[in-house]
Amino acid sequence: MITFMMLLAGILSPYSGSAQVSAATPVQAVTAVQTADYEATPVSYTEVATPKLTASTAVYSTTDSVYDEQYSRLNGISLADTREDVLRIKGKPMNIVTNELGDQEYQYKDVSVGFQDQWITYISVPKQAGRFTLDGRTLTIDKAEIRQELGTPDFSAEDGEGYTNGISALKVFYDSSTGAIRSVDIFDATSE
Template identity: 35%
Template structure:
């Protein structure tokens, strides 16, 4: 019985030794030339992607700034100024602005009758408008859009002037013209005139 027990122990020990010998060392089983990677290496290798993304963002930002800088001015047609069209009749003007505070003659052309309102004057030859003069302090409304009566604001709204004179700048849209009179010494706005090219 003891002999059988000893034999059993010997067999079990042999089996255990064989099993231990079959355990595989994972590190030893990998090929010697297999590359290994660390977290720091991966982080460094991926840094180029972040640099590329930054470059793309910078390019997009520059492109947006260039687009804004080259944006076209607003497309105003000079169809109305301060609500008045050059094709309005006397009745149209009164309907829009009310009765004038005063009606008198133009100081240079006696055949022109001038309707005076606060901040502006409308001159008629018969039933046709010859010009609309606006005080810069009154402010402008071009095609229903408020615009300051300054050189900078008008250039932004209408683009570069079509004509430049000693006393101001002129913008033209088809048969309509808008002139900003400027002080030759200071460059400050003095008056704004809206008129038809046929009256020039």
């Protein structure tokens, strides 16, 4: 390792194996630069794939947010937004609920937004809203229409089913006794 470092520093001659460097021969640093072109391919909203985020499927925004993906914006709010963004976009909430941990939920007519400190932990549209806007597309809160638009769910659980891009997830929550939709939510898929 020391010999390699000395070769890099130009103290040893790589040809002679000795530590002598001629004073008549100037030592020049050599730098090799390797370049490559990289291209990001946008995610197609019609594809249903195994939820993996790779360099070839990433969608980069001007803010470089990891949440600028499919299933990221619900009723105008993104998981990448802050409390200030929500207030700017939606205005003053109808109600603010604080839980025992100090986390807050801002409740609006068409959406509830959960916060931990300044950051959004979930966005929820109640069934009573009737419709929701997901990434710019407006859908009725109806199992058949959601499946027709989004395809076969990526996962299912006792309380619902959903779709994920590996970073965020959209989940349709069901009432356990009736099977009817309770809400449509987006949350950080890595936190569940």
